[in-house]
Amino acid sequence: MDETLTNGLRSSPARIAVSFGRILRGLGLEVPVSRVTSFIEALGLLGLHERDSVYWAGRATLISDPEEVGAYNRAFEVFWEQKRPSGIEVELPPISVSLAVDTEDGTGDIPDASDDHAGPTLQLRYSPTETLREKDFAECSDRELDELRRLMSGLRFASSLRPSRRRLPSKYQTRTPDMRRTLRSALAMGGEPIVRKFLQKDRRPRRLVLLIDVSGSMEPYARALIRFAHATVVGRTRVEAFAIGTRLTRITRELSSRDPDAALRAASQAVNDWSGGTRLGATLREFNDLWGLRGMARGAIVVFLSDGWDRGEPEMLGEQMQRLHRVSHRQVWVNPLKHTPGYAPLARGMAAALPHTDDFIEGHSFESLERLAEAVSA
Amino acid sequence: MFNFPDSPAAVSAALSDHHYLTDDGLSTVVYLAITMQRPLFLEGDAGVGKTELAKVLAAWTGGELIRLQCYEGIDASQALYEWDYTRQLLHLRTAEASGRAESDSQAVEDELYSERFLIRRPLLQAIDYAGEHRPVLLIDEVDRADDEFEAFLLEILSDHTVTIPELGTFGGDKPPLVVVTSNRTRDVHDALKRRCLYHWVDHPDLEREVKIIRLKAPEVDADLARQVALAVKAMRGMGLYKPPGVAETIDWSTALGKLGESALTEETISATLGTVLKYREDQERVSSQGIEVIMAAAANG
Numbered sequence: 001m002d003e004t005l006t007n008g009l010r011s012s013p014a015r016i017a018v019s020f021g022r023i024l025r026g027l028g029l030e031v032p033v034s035r036v037t038s039f040i041e042a043l044g045l046l047g048l049h050e051r052d053s054v055y056w057a058g059r060a061t062l063i064s065d066p067e068e069v070g071a072y073n074r075a076f077e078v079f080w081e082q083k084r085p086s087g088i089e090v091e092l093p094p095i096s097v098s099l100a101v102d103t104e105d106g107t108g109d110i111p112d113a114s115d116d117h118a119g120p121t122l123q124l125r126y127s128p129t130e131t132l133r134e135k136d137f138a139e140c141s142d143r144e145l146d147e148l149r150r151l152m153s154g155l156r157f158a159s160s161l162r163p164s165r166r167r168l169p170s171k172y173q174t175r176t177p178d179m180r181r182t183l184r185s186a187l188a189m190g191g192e193p194i195v196r197k198f199l200q201k202d203r204r205p206r207r208l209v210l211l212i213d214v215s216g217s218m219e220p221y222a223r224a225l226i227r228f229a230h231a232t233v234v235g236r237t238r239v240e241a242f243a244i245g246t247r248l249t250r251i252t253r254e255l256s257s258r259d260p261d262a263a264l265r266a267a268s269q270a271v272n273d274w275s276g277g278t279r280l281g282a283t284l285r286e287f288n289d290l291w292g293l294r295g296m297a298r299g300a301i302v303v304f305l306s307d308g309w310d311r312g313e314p315e316m317l318g319e320q321m322q323r324l325h326r327v328s329h330r331q332v333w334v335n336p337l338k339h340t341p342g343y344a345p346l347a348r349g350m351a352a353a354l355p356h357t358d359d360f361i362e363g364h365s366f367e368s369l370e371r372l373a374e375a376v377s378a
Numbered sequence: 379m380f381n382f383p384d385s386p387a388a389v390s391a392a393l394s395d396h397h398y399l400t401d402d403g404l405s406t407v408v409y410l411a412i413t414m415q416r417p418l419f420l421e422g423d424a425g426v427g428k429t430e431l432a433k434v435l436a437a438w439t440g441g442e443l444i445r446l447q448c449y450e451g452i453d454a455s456q457a458l459y460e461w462d463y464t465r466q467l468l469h470l471r472t473a474e475a476s477g478r479a480e481s482d483s484q485a486v487e488d489e490l491y492s493e494r495f496l497i498r499r500p501l502l503q504a505i506d507y508a509g510e511h512r513p514v515l516l517i518d519e520v521d522r523a524d525d526e527f528e529a530f531l532l533e534i535l536s537d538h539t540v541t542i543p544e545l546g547t548f549g550g551d552k553p554p555l556v557v558v559t560s561n562r563t564r565d566v567h568d569a570l571k572r573r574c575l576y577h578w579v580d581h582p583d584l585e586r587e588v589k590i591i592r593l594k595a596p597e598v599d600a601d602l603a604r605q606v607a608l609a610v611k612a613m614r615g616m617g618l619y620k621p622p623g624v625a626e627t628i629d630w631s632t633a634l635g636k637l638g639e640s641a642l643t644e645e646t647i648s649a650t651l652g653t654v655l656k657y658r659e660d661q662e663r664v665s666s667q668g669i670e671v672i673m674a675a676a677a678n679g
Contacts, residue, residue, distance in 0.1 A: 034572060042410050042575075046386070053386065056406035064419070064571035066578045173455050192471075194464055 013043050020079050024062060027071045035062050054080060133367045137220040137336070145223075148366055152227045159301050159376050161203040162329070170200035206301050206329055208376065210241040211287065213306035215278050218245075221336045221363060225305050228369050240296055244283040244306070248290070278309055280349050281316030288323050297328045301376055305334045305363065308350025318352035325356040332375050334363030380439045380511060383409055397593050398427070398434040399586055407577040408435070417535050417556035419571055422579030425623020428559040431579075432516035435555060441511040444554070446500035448523035454530060458540060460497045466490050491544035504556075505538055505549035515554040520570075521563045528567050531558075535573055582624060584611060594628045597635035605642045605676040606631050610654065612675035616668060618660040629653045642676050644669055 021036040042057035055076060063072050133151070140148065169178060173196075181197035189195070210229050212222045222243075229239050243249040254262070291297070302324060310317055325331055333353060337343055339362040345351055354360065359375040362368040383389045389412070390405035400408070408431075411418040420428040436443035446457055473479040473486045498506075504515035517531065534540065535556060539549040558574060560566055582590060584607055591603040598606070606627065614621040622630075630653045639646050647669055655661045664672070 030568070032572065038414070038416070038575070041414055045410065045413050046406070052402050053406055056386075056403045057410065059403065060407040060410055060575040060577055064568070064574075064576040066421070069578070172451055172453060192467065194467065196463065 013048060014040050016048075017043060020058070020075070021062065023075045023079050024072065027075055029063060029068050029071055031062055051080070134365050136339075136364045137224045138364070140220070145220075148224070149227055151366055152224070152369070159205045159208050160329075160378060162206050162299055163201045164204040166202040167199040168202045170198045172198065172200070174198045174200050176200070205238070206299060207238045207240065207296070209292070209297055209300050209302045209328075210239065211244045211284070211302065211304050211306075212241065212251075213245045213278065213280070213304075214243045215245045215309075218305065218307060218336070221334075222305060224366075224369065225303075225334065225363070228372070240291075240300075242287060242291075244280065244287065245278045246283065248283045248286045250291075278306075279312035280306060280308075280310040280353075281312045281314070281318075281320055284317060284320040284324070288320055292324055293327055297324055299327075299329050301330045301332065302328045303332045303334060303372070303376070304353070304357075305336075306349075307335055307337050308333075308345065308347040308353065310347070310349030310352075312349075314348040314352040317349050318356070321353045321356035330358045330375075331356060332359040332361060332372065333357040334361050334372060336362065336364035338362045339364050339368070380441075383412060385409065392438050393431075393434055396434045396437050398430065399582070399590055399593065401582070401586065404431075404577060404579065407575050411575050412555065414575070415553060415555075417558055417574040419558045419560070419566075419574035419576045420579050421560045421562050421576070423581070423621065423623055424561055425625035426579045426581060427624050428557075428579055429516065429518055430625075432514055432518075432557040432559075435557065436514040439511060439514065439555065441513040441555065442507070442509055443514050443516060444500050444504045444507075445516045445518060447518050448520050448527070450522055450524065452523050452527055456499060457501050457527070457530075458499050458534070459502045459542060460499065461491070462495045462497050466495050469495070493545065496542070496545070501534055502540055502548060504554040505534070505540055507552055507554065512552050513554045515556045517556065517558045519561060520558050521560040521566055525567065528570050532570050532573065535570075581614060581621075584608070587611075587624065587627060590624060591627060591631045595631040595635050598631045599640060602634060602640055602642070603631065606634065609642060609647075609672045609676045612672050613654065613664065613668070616664065616671075618655065618663065619657045620655070620660060622654045626654045626656075642673065644673065647672065 017036055017040045021031045021033075021039070024031045038061040039058055042061050043054065046053040046057050048054060058076065059069070059072060063069065135144065137145070137148075167176065169181060176199040178197035178199045182193050182195070185195045185197065186193040208229070210225065212218075212225060214222050226241070229241055240252045241250075243251055288297075292302075321331070333350075335345075335350065338345075338360065345354055345360075361372050361375060363372060383392065386402070386406040386409040389409045390400050390402075393400050393405070393408070407418065410416070420431065422428055432445075433443055469490065470479070470486070479486055500515070504513050507513045520528065520531070538553045539547055541547045556574075558570075581587075587607040587610070588600075588603050591598060591606060592600065595603075610622050610627045610630070630650060633650045633653045634642075634646065637646070637650070648665055651661050651664065655664060
């Protein structure tokens with residue numbers, strides 16, 4: 001037996017295989033028991049006396065992704081060859097760094113790469129747009145907001161699809177025959193339906209319902225999200241929008257107007273006049289009773305934008321979220337506070353809502369809105 | 379007569395008899411797949427010899443190669459079985475014309491769903507195989523099929539039986555040797571991979587590639603074979619859209635052999651570049667800045 005494989009002397013192959021599987025799991029690989037049993041079976045066929053066959057038996061049975069090979073190799077060295085992980089030292093070639101700056105017209109000036117450096121050149125790129133993408137909406141100047149608005153108008157996406165009742169001609173054989181087209185082609189063949197035609201279900205984008213908290217601190221984010229909603233309208237998604245917080249205001253109609261900002265301002269004006277503060281639970285109940293459960297939220301993707309500060313009863317918010325969740329397809333909560341370091345959803349309203357939330361997203365910057373777009377179209 | 383191999387080395391020897399050179403990893407995995415009777419899941423860039431392996435396995439084991447090419451929208455009727463609707467229709471009309479339909483309607487109806495009108499698609503052919511040897515079932519480019527089809531494959535691959543409601547259950551005693559290939563255009567579901575032995579097929583190393591060229595294009599002499607292998611290796615490092623695989627290497631060598639070349643020169647490279655690089659952009663890239671690089675690489679060998 002190979003000297004490096006001394007692990008095998010005292011315990012059975014099965015025991016060794018299981019502990020090797022555990023090491024791989026420790027490195028973050030997914031190794032279900034079924035894989036370990038395949039590994040044991042393979043070891044039984046190949047034996048433990050050759051390094052290479054043990055190595056390849058493990059690679060064939062324990063992992064199934066070329067990305068996992070690196071971790072597997074490391075684990076193999078540590079476990080079977082008893083190399084100290086710290087003993088492996090890799091000498092890195094020198095990396096030269098060059099900085100490219102985006103000019104006003106957007107064409108970057110890239111320095112000539114054929115310099116006399118031996119190592120690879122790392123291109124760093126600075127662009128004002130890049131940093132703006134990550135900047136908190138609340139910290140943006142008016143000019144920057146204008147710039148972001150331009151960026152956002154370039155955002156195009158549609159919400160995820162649902163099967164619709166309409167049917168379309170299908171290329172493939174399905175369960176639904178297309179009588180009309182079958183008959184028509186039969187006419188050409190003396191009335192014999194030799195070629196059969198089929199239908200398939202059409203698919204349409206799901207409705208998107210935005211519930212936007214318009215209390216003072218949320219205003220810059222609310223404005224950004226409204227712009228975002230505009231982008232979805234362009235993507236042929238049906239969008240409904242409501243301002244929530246103190247009372248429910250439907251702002252869908254204004255969304256299609258030229259100035260959605262004005263609509264929001266009017267809605268938040270109403271909030272400022274009102275002295276009670278945010279009552280998320282009560283307004284959500286109003287939404288559920290008047291709109292949501294009646295049909296608007298059925299099979300829809302519901303996006304909440306709020307920091308989760310609720311002056312009312314948090315139980316009520318939890319209960320209403322649950323009611324809504326039973327009819328909606330997906331609930332996404334966008335909380336701009338989430339990106340603050342050390343944030344935990346401790347606000348009572350937020351804690352109550354979280355169990356009924358499918359996706360919890362930051363939503364404080366343009367980049368996180370792109371993540372929202374992903375969640376909505378998933 | 380095919381005998382079960384008793385070691386990975388035996389697999390390697392047998393496959394090289396059939397002009398397919400393996401490395402340690404691949405021969406071990408093939409050995410395990412044959413002895414453990416598990417499907418073999420091969421992933422790798424296009425043209426590294428995944429499909430070829432299945433063909434060679436069939437030639438070696440003497441089993442028939444049954445190939446299922448996957449594509450978007452493939453479903454059970456194209457993969458498993460289908461009723462021959464047109465012939466059923468014809469059968470009915472004949473029965474009507476001869477008057478059998480009235481006199482013996484029950485029998486005519488029973489005949490409609492008999493084996494006579496069953497079209498066996500590759501999966502059913504492989505599972506319910508009548509021949510002497512285990513067939514080799516090649517499920518090619520599974521990453522092109524839809525997710526639903528993977529779930530369906532999973533069911534077939536785990537019990538090797540198929541139930542056709544009108545006829546009963548098929549398959550069982552001679553499970554095929556299954557080779558599943560993927561170009562990794564998308565990730566195949568874990569559940570499918572877990573039932574298989576997995577192997578990532580890499581580009582061969584230099585020595586093996588030279589041997590492959592000598593084997594597949596015997597008219598090319600040893601020096602040229604080495605030059606070609608070095609040149610291809612240089613091309614793979616150039617960040618092309620489609621780095622050449624072994625298939626392209628063999629094509630290129632064959633082309634050079636047919637032209638009677640004995641060494642790589644700038645003219646021969648640009649004349650035969652179309653056999654290695656299949657994108658205009660790649661060709662332009664290589665001819666604008668790369669031919670000297672390739673020549674240098676080939677010369678260094």
